[in-house]
Amino acid sequence: MTVLVTAATGKTGRRVVERLTAAGLRVRAGSRTGETVFDWEAPDTWAPALKGADLAYVNYFPDLAAPGAIAAMRAFGREAAAAGVRRLVLLSGRGEPEAVFSEGALADAGVPVTVVRGAFFAQNFSExxxxxxxxxxxxxxxxxxxxxxxxxxxxxADVLVATLTDERHAGRTYEITGPRVVTFAEAAAEISRAAGREIRYIPVSGDEYRAGLEASGLPPAEAAWLTELFGTLLDGHNASTTDGVREVLGREPRDFAAFARREWGGGN
Incomplete structure (x- = not known):
């Protein structure tokens, strides 16, 4: 079994590569500079990376709600079908209306797709x-x-690997969250306790955040898009949990406090 992992150096990609390799599967770690060259901005790299692959983990950068994502997913789906790929697992964003269209575009070519919609990553605070x-x-x-x-x-990553390696998940959609809803102020408090120093949460307006992104060197259009995306995701409609981890893995998800202790306090 050969698996192509796109964006293989990212937060989820490298974890998926590690797990698949440990399980004894042949892994193609697709990245811009790796042995398997894969670049979402260079469609000519897609077919060579897909050739001979049985499965593929699809992690589109920068986001499935980004301009151009729908066309990219439709084209990638066709390339995967032409290469004879049997199944695809797609990482999507939970509660992103625009991302749903990209999910559908990937499936248009007829290759069975498992959609895994993730909540906001805890690792955004650490990585x-x-x-x-x-x-x-x-x-x-x-x-x-x-x-x-x-x-x-x-x-x-555990969910992604489980859905990749078990064909019973083909065609399913899962929403994956942590076990409880945490505000950013509460997250800062959890990190403070684990790190042993004060971390303050400073709520800013969308305009202030966009201006800060531009000041850090981000192009205005990209800064505006990111600010709009966060405004959509954090309007309250995602402030609930799901049983996705339990459904796929048969266990409870890790709590944010445990994540904080692991990252900043040396705990488990």
Whole structure:
């Protein structure tokens, strides 16, 4: 069994590669500079990476709700079908209306697709852009007091591997969250307790956040799109949990407090 993993150096991609390799599967770790060259912005790299693959993990960058994502998913689905790929597992965003159209576009070519819709990653605090603010002791984000059921990327990777390696998940859609809803202020408090130093959550407006992104060098159009995306995701409609982890893995998801202790306190 040969599996193509796209975006193989990202938060979920590298974890999926590690798990599939440990399970004894042949893994093609697709990335811009790796042995298997794969670049979402270079469609000519898709077919060579897919050739001979039985399965593929599809993690589109920057997001399935981004401009151009629908066309990219439709084209990738056709390439996968032409290569004889048997099944696809697609990482999507929970509660992203635009992403649903991209999900459908990937399935249009007829290759069975499993859709895994993830909540906001807990690892965005440790491995993502929010981690930069933690060094200064603050988290500035336009979330207000909205809660989010942060999902541990370790749980998400376990789900992705399970759905890749078991054909019974073909055609299914799962929403994957953590076990409870946590506000950003509560997340900052959990990190503070684990790290032994104060981390403050600073709620900012969308305009303030966009201006900050532009000041850091992000192009205005991309800054505006990201701000709009976060505004959509954090309007309260995602402030609930699901039993997706339990449904796929038969166990409870990891709690945000456990994630914080593992990342900053050396705990489990």
């Amino acid at each position: 993502g852009w929010l981690g930069e603010g933690l060094e200064q002791g603050e988290i500035a984000f336009p979330a207000g007091d909205t809660g989010e059921p942060f999902v541990d990327a370790e749980d998400l």
